[in-house]
Amino acid sequence: MLKEFAGLSTAVVADACVRLGVGLRAAPVGVSGAVVGARAAGRVLPVRHYGSVDVFLEAYGGAREGDVLVIDNGGRTDEACIGDLAVLEARAAGVAGIVVWGLHRDTAELQAIGLPVFSYGALPLGPLRLDEREPEALLSARFGPHRVSAEDVVFADADGVVFVPGERVGEVLEAAAAIARTERAQAQRIAAGGTLRRQTAFDAYLERRAADPSYSFRQHLRRVGGAIEE
Incomplete structure (x- = not known):
């Protein structure tokens, strides 16, 4: 294990x-x-x-x-x-x-x-x-x-x-490994100058949340394939 x-x-x-x-x-x-x-x-x-x-x-x-x-x-x-x-x-x-x-x-x-x-x-x-x-x-x-x-x-x-x-x-371990791969890739892109806000299309998230206050960042991350919170 x-x-x-x-x-x-x-x-x-x-x-x-x-x-x-x-x-x-x-x-x-x-x-x-x-x-x-x-x-x-x-x-x-x-x-x-x-x-x-x-x-x-x-x-x-x-x-x-x-x-x-x-x-x-x-x-x-x-x-x-x-x-x-x-x-x-x-x-x-x-x-x-x-x-x-x-x-x-x-x-x-x-x-x-x-x-x-x-x-x-x-x-x-x-x-x-x-x-x-x-x-x-x-x-x-x-x-x-x-x-x-x-x-x-x-x-x-x-x-x-x-x-x-x-x-x-x-x-659980399979999902954890997938999350870890996504986070490592995101970290590498940040180090190369690609901000996390850009990677997660954060402006688009804010725009959609303004139209639909129930739309959460976790929902957004699942849609765009990001991994920060879970």
Whole structure:
């Protein structure tokens, strides 16, 4: 999946979801990579954290090569739920990356390991609690307002994290690649002196909007073949 994501970004994946009417599920703002330039893409390996690392070790037992561990720690900012040993074990299990709705620690070690880890940031304090485990601990994870499972695929990069239903991922990536090609071509024309307003026939858009206030710029872009908003 990471190979299919090569040359793309979460931005164009999100735009493709909008264009295709796929329910857009993006991680809350603030989730970023602990390793500079990190990118991850793969089937979701969901897990809910209750204060102990044992749930991660159990999840690794069901991991497929290339899965991305998605940790539901409730978005907590009072503890770091993942550190270097759990990340090393993830790599040994074939996990391709980790996305945390919460915090991590051992940043220097994680950077040396190099496995992509995305979270709200770092905190030296580990968990001091041990909560009751739910039956769905290894079946689904919450990430902000979203619920994800092994039926989903996750994409993560410097812009954030996006979840896509596995059954729609092929068409989403195809649409994302088309959007990316259009945007690169537009960028090259801008660099060569062809303004974006000229490329998108912006004057014609303004003229039509004046006659029909319901005519949106997105409609116009679809008509002229531009890609800016989606």
